[in-house]
Amino acid sequence: MHEGDDSDKPLERVNSANLTARVPDSVASGVFATGAVVLQSPTEVMIDFVQGLANPRRIGVRIVMPPGVALQFVEALQANLGIYKNTFGRRPTEPQPVLPPDADDVPREAPADDGDQPGDADDASGNADDASSDADDASGTDDESPRASPSAQQDQQPIADAYDQLKVSDEVLGGAYANTVTIAHTGCEFHFDFINRCFPRSIVNARVYMAAPRVPALLDSLKRSLRLS
Helix, strand or coil, X not given: CXXXXXXXXXXXXXXXXXXXXXXXXXHHCCEEECEEEEEECCCCEEEEEEECXXXXXXXXXXXXXXXXXXXXXXXXXXXXXXXXXXXHCCCCCCCCCCCCCCCCCCCCCCCCCCCCCCXXXXXXXXXXXXXXXXXXXXXXXXXXXXXXXXXXXXXXXXXXXXXXXXXXXXXXXXXXXXCEEEEEECCCEEEEEEEECCCCCEEEEEEEEEEHHHHHHHHHHHHHHCCCC
16 A cells, blocks of 8 residues: 555654654554563664553553664653653652641641652552552563663562563554654653654654653663663
């Protein structure tokens, strides 16, 4: 089918700098994620975006990208978080619960955050409500097998056990390939378009939304997996 065959149909496109990409209807609505699992091998980096509010928790989108593209994604995330901080005065952080008025000798509100911390230790791997997206320290892996990003903060369950607690549909299992990523954000959320930039036209293979406070944890997990921190 030639590109002109669907010229009379409304079609969303992503336009960024010198890039124009088509957005299929099946992708346009996007997937909301509450966390992510980052795995890597010598040839690719895989990001499983977890929907932690569902029961059972499930993987909404699996992204597969070359390590070089993952490095560019890290740089873009850092730049966007810097813009966020310059715009809103602080990096996005999780809200803290307010204690009841009768609580004694305990601060009723969490102290103000100057925005320089990348995220809570419990969310260092971008996990969804302390779910298995923090699953690290997979044993018995070699250089050819994917590995989860290590965490020095706490003991982690084996990666196989973590995935036993996650639902993964056959449609998601194969993953969506991306060699380009575009990022946009508001004060409340971040928006990622994962694009397969290829000939004769580029296409958005997956669209993901995350609440802004979850993004520093995603960045942390990527940096650990790629051994950047």
